[in-house]
Amino acid sequence: MMQLGKITVAGPLMLAPIAGFTDSPYRRIALRHGAGLAVTELVSAEGIVRMNRKTAELLRFHEEERPIAIQIFGNRPEVMADAAAVVEGLGPDLIDINMGCPARRICNAGSGAALLLEPKKMFAIASAITARVRLPVTAKIRIGWDHENLTYRDAVKALEEAGVACIFVHGRTRAQQYGGAADWDVIREIVGRASVPVVGNGDITTHGEALDRMEQSGCRAVMIGRGALGNPWIFSGEAPAIAEVVALVKEHLDLMIEFCGERGIILMRKHFVRYIHAFPGARTLRKELVTAATREEIHRILDSIV
Numbered sequence: 402m403m404q405l406g407k408i409t410v411a412g413p414l415m416l417a418p419i420a421g422f423t424d425s426p427y428r429r430i431a432l433r434h435g436a437g438l439a440v441t442e443l444v445s446a447e448g449i450v451r452m453n454r455k456t457a458e459l460l461r462f463h464e465e466e467r468p469i470a471i472q473i474f475g476n477r478p479e480v481m482a483d484a485a486a487v488v489e490g491l492g493p494d495l496i497d498i499n500m501g502c503p504a505r506r507i508c509n510a511g512s513g514a515a516l517l518l519e520p521k522k523m524f525a526i527a528s529a530i531t532a533r534v535r536l537p538v539t540a541k542i543r544i545g546w547d548h549e550n551l552t553y554r555d556a557v558k559a560l561e562e563a564g565v566a567c568i569f570v571h572g573r574t575r576a577q578q579y580g581g582a583a584d585w586d587v588i589r590e591i592v593g594r595a596s597v598p599v600v601g602n603g604d605i606t607t608h609g610e611a612l613d614r615m616e617q618s619g620c621r622a623v624m625i626g627r628g629a630l631g632n633p634w635i636f637s638g639e640a641p642a643i644a645e646v647v648a649l650v651k652e653h654l655d656l657m658i659e660f661c662g663e664r665g666i667i668l669m670r671k672h673f674v675r676y677i678h679a680f681p682g683a684r685t686l687r688k689e690l691v692t693a694a695t696r697e698e699i700h701r702i703l704d705s706i707v
């Protein structure tokens with residue numbers, strides 16, 4: 402276990418939230434492979450306050466996922482604080498505020514990355530939450546709205562003043578979406594100016610790169626998103642043989658079925674593609690796996706590989 406300011410984490414390489422992928426089953430897999438922290442997909446604060454079934458499912462986590470952060474998004478400080486209080490009652494280790502989602506639907510409502518244009522609102526939201534809960538509160542930001550509005554200096558200041566315990570920084574602007582490159586020079590600058598721990602994020606594709614990024618930026622921890630999909634070994638640095646990948650796909654499938662019943666078979670399809678993309682005959686395999694309808698059929702296809 403490692404301390405990141407007030408926060409205890411299991412190691413310096415963390416699983417970044419990826420909506421649609423980093424659900425409870427995948428978070429368990431990542432933690433089993435050495436991820437230092439897992440973060441839920443973004444969950445709407447308005448949804449949490451109303452608590453429908455879909456929201457409850459997004460908030461569910463397993464004890465094995467600790468340390469776990471639940472990430473919330475929204476725009477109204479009082480609703481965000483109410484949601485944070487509900488979330489605290491569920492017993493996670495941290496509450497994270499999404500201040501970086503570039504999706505139009507989220508930004509048009511003044512949430513996610515739109516907050517980067519409003520440091521006062523960032524402060525109002527973060528301070529309303531830190532005043533309401535006892536758990537450490539973190540925020541995940543981008544470096545600005547676009548290159549004309551690189552607001553990270555004001556953003557970091559606002560968040561620190563509001564009492565957040567750690568800041569996760571994805572080194573892109575909102576305008577970049579997921580294109581171009583994450584700016585690790587800016588991340589290094591933020592590490593130098595922030596009084597709270599900063600966790601860098603963006604474009605890490607191997608274990609070695611993660612360690613290099615930490616060294617170059619001065620971050621004591623980094624977060625990995627897309628590079629961890631289909632490759633939880635990125636956290637441990639191991640290079641799995643094909644048989645180990647196949648065994649893990651079966652393990653993941655069973656966790657999926659345990660978590661969401663038969664629907665887990667459908668939800669696994671996007672993961673299959675990530676796990677097997679570098680296998681010989683991947684195209685054919687992929688077609689077979691994404692049309693298989695039962696656990697037995699999937700096992701038969703997987704067993705034909707090894």
Ligand SMILES: Cc1cc2nc3c(=O)[nH]c(=O)nc-3n(C[C@H](O)[C@H](O)[C@H](O)COP(=O)(O)O)c2cc1C
Pocket residue numbers: 417418419420421441442443472499501502541571579602603604605624625626627628
């Ligand atoms: C499909 C997709 C969904 C994402 N969902 C979230 C999310 O729910 N919350 C969040 O803070 N970031 C989300 N992100 C951003 C990632 O956490 C991360 O910041 C970004 O992908 C850059 O890191 P990477 O290059 O390691 O993937 C998402 C990214 C992608 C590609």
